[in-house]
Amino acid sequence: MIEVRGLTKTFTSGVFRKRTVRAVTDVSFSIPRGKTLGLAGDSGCGKSTIARMLLKLTEPDSGEILLDGDTITHLTDKQFKPYRRKIQIVFQHPESSLDPSKQILYSLREPMIIHGLYTKEERLTKIQELLHLVGVSEKLLTRYPHQISGGEAQRIMIARALTLTPEILILDEPTSMLDVSIQAHIMTLLRDLQGRLGLTYLFISHDVDVLTWFCDEIAVMSQGKIVESGPASEIVQHPQDAYTKRLIDSFQNW
Ligand SMILES: Nc1ncnc2c1ncn2[C@@H]1O[C@H](COP(=O)(O)OP(=O)(O)O)[C@@H](O)[C@H]1O
Ligand SMILES: [Mg+2]
Known part of the structure; x- marks a missing residue:
């Protein structure tokens, strides 16, 4: 279970005149184990910015992040290390997360090496299992990122996120960068993985149909x-907030 309470983050930017951006203000939510919050x-x-704060890539100005009831907000890098494995992320641009000069095998192996997990043989077995799970051929292991498709790259990134046996996936x-036909395959894969592995998801999207x-x-x-939160069907069928209504309408008019 992951919970955030009152998360707030302000950025200051601008070269000539300092400008303050209130990126996240007083955000609270919780996601029970095995469930998905959109x-x-x-x-x-x-x-x-919320995703980055959950991964401790960005420090919040205030508020708290709790993992299974433990606060992780002010932990040092060393104290956070045992928790880091539990939360992993899959980004919008799989290509930019893969090192262009390294074979796919390297990208899959790297997180386990950094965390000092498993022997060399065990890591290979784990990679084989995960490739099977996400539905890509082992042949891809010796390819470079520019030699695989966008859909394959995203499957590889999902496998990479799973190498550390996380509990939560962001x-x-x-x-959003994939062809529509591939999108559906990836979403079905993610749903299937959640059922098999009991994963908890924070799913970020602006696509109301997919979210529902x-x-x-x-x-x-x-x-x-x-501005509004609740069960997915309730939000879509009976939106209360004016902004939510606009967001839903903008999709129905497509
Ligand atoms: N490192 C940063 N420095 C300055 N402003 C930032 C930084 N990261 C995000 N922002 C600003 O914070 C706001 C929220 O950004 P972001 O969280 O990336 O939005 P979203 O993911 O919903 O598109 C934006 O106005 C963005 O420009
Ligand atoms: Mg974003």
Whole structure:
């Protein structure tokens, strides 16, 4: 179970005149084990900043992050290490997460080596199992990132996230760069993996249709704040907030 309470993050940017961006303001939610929370909202509303704070890539200004009841907010890197394995992320751009100069095998092996997990043979067995699980051929292991398709790259990134046996996966618009036909395959794979492995998902997307199909609950964000949240079907069928209504309408008019 992952829980956040009152997460807040402000950025200061600008070269000539300092500008303050309130990226995330007082965001709270919790996701029970094995469930999916969808985070919806337009580009720039603060979704990825929340993801980065959960991974401790960005420090929140205030608020708390709890994993199975333990606060991880102010841990040092060393103290955080045993928790780091538990939360993994799949990004929007699989290509930019893979080292272009290294074979796929390297990218899959690297997280396990960094965490000092398994023997060399065990790592290979784990990689074989995961490739099978995400539905790509072992032949891809000796290829370079530019020699595989976008869909294959995203399957590889999902396998990579699973090498550390995480409990929680953050999926930050994982299909938005893929062709529509491939999107459906990846979403079906993610759902299948959740059932098999009991994973907890934070699924970030602006696609209301996908969110409704995929999520147990949806939280709608606008300008850094959650404006509405609840069971997915309830939010879509009976939106209360004006922003949520606009978001849903913009999809139905397509
Ligand atoms: N490192 C940063 N420095 C300055 N501003 C940032 C930084 N990261 C994000 N922002 C700003 O914070 C806001 C939220 O960004 P982000 O979380 O990436 O939104 P989303 O993922 O919903 O598109 C945006 O206005 C963005 O420009
Ligand atoms: Mg984003």
